[in-house]
Amino acid sequence: MSAEASQEVAAVVRVRVPTPLRSYTRAADVDVAVPLLAPELPPTIGGVLASIDVAYPGIRFRMIDEQGAIRPHIRLFVGNLATRDLATPVRPGEVLMIVAALSGG
Numbered sequence: 001m002s003a004e005a006s007q008e009v010a011a012v013v014r015v016r017v018p019t020p021l022r023s024y025t026r027a028a029d030v031d032v033a034v035p036l037l038a039p040e041l042p043p044t045i046g047g048v049l050a051s052i053d054v055a056y057p058g059i060r061f062r063m064i065d066e067q068g069a070i071r072p073h074i075r076l077f078v079g080n081l082a083t084r085d086l087a088t089p090v091r092p093g094e095v096l097m098i099v100a101a102l103s104g105g
Contacts, residue, residue, distance in 0.1 A: 016097040024056040046086035075099040
């Protein structure tokens with residue numbers, strides 16, 4: 001395998017960040033570089049959240065619990081599709097939107 005063939009490939013994904021998590025990013029939208037295992041495979045939500053945590057340490061823990069499950073107050077959307085599956089692909093041009101539910105009394 002040549003050195004060129006072994007270079008890491010990444011996809012850039014736009015992530016919409018909810019207000020409660022903007023203390024990490026300081027922005028409503030961030031672009032995240034996600035390493036790809038193969039150029040023909042799009043990144044997954046799990047990969048995007050792992051990559052955003054590299055850029056903004058601690059943010060992933062606010063969305064994903066110790067067992068690797070999405071916290072109950074977090075909703076994830078890829079385009080218009082709501083999902084709770086971290087294996088959901090995020091295709092080029094799609095936006096991952098994170099929504100944090102509000103509660104109060």
